[in-house]
Amino acid sequence: MFAGGGFGTSMEALIFYVLAAITVASAFFVVFLRRPIHNVLFMIIVMIGLAGLFILLQAEFVAMVQLVVYAGAVMVLFLFVIMLLNLDQVRLPIDPRAVRSWVGVALAVAVAVVLVPILKAFVPSGTTAAGKALEMSNTQIIAKELFTTYLLPFEIASVLLLAAIIGTVILARKT
């Protein structure tokens, strides 16, 4: 489905900036709020914003999987654990006396500073979106690749999920 037809690139830019602002603001709140429940709820907003960005990038199937798996299962798991262990106490989020915190801030700033010129210098063969209309839907393209070329990693992922399930049940058992 060609997103450019009938939209115009200014609409795409507007949607991108709105979604990016929502995602970055929510990610900021995820890191810096004091109650764990608030962090989880803002993380859900980050997931929804990212799903919107995936749809803008014409990856609708991945966006729906992101909503169902990440926002629908992983974040709900976080909520369950926070409520099970009654961790919803308000605490100071950062530990200003620990050296670890400021090393972390320096590291994050260094990561961002190093990444910016690298990303600016990256000019692939086409910096604007490929303008061709896709002949198959995103789901069909992914299914065609996943079940022919990437069949072995798909089966290994199933075994990985089985191992994770068994490990989780054993680790979280009441002894």
Add this chain to the structure above:
Amino acid sequence: MITIQHYLFLSAILFSLGVIGVMFRRNLIIILMSLELMLNAVNLTFIAFSRYLGSAEGQIFVLFIMVVAAAEVAVGLAVAVAVFRLRGTVDVNDINLMKW
């Protein structure tokens, strides 16, 4: 006009915020959540590249990253529950039995 640099820049910001979350916070659950934020930033990078290079492999890899991230969150939270039952806290400053 939205180029790939916009998406890569956004992904770098999200990744740096995740790194800050992992290093700053004391609550083990929030550290795991910041780890998820980093993984999602990488997902965004993969999807952006998949779009701008016209290949479906980035999206396949994102599906596998989601599988691994879900498995890792499940096991990590199970470990956090076990640690809480043993030590009574999820504050990483107090879970320091292996510290020299």
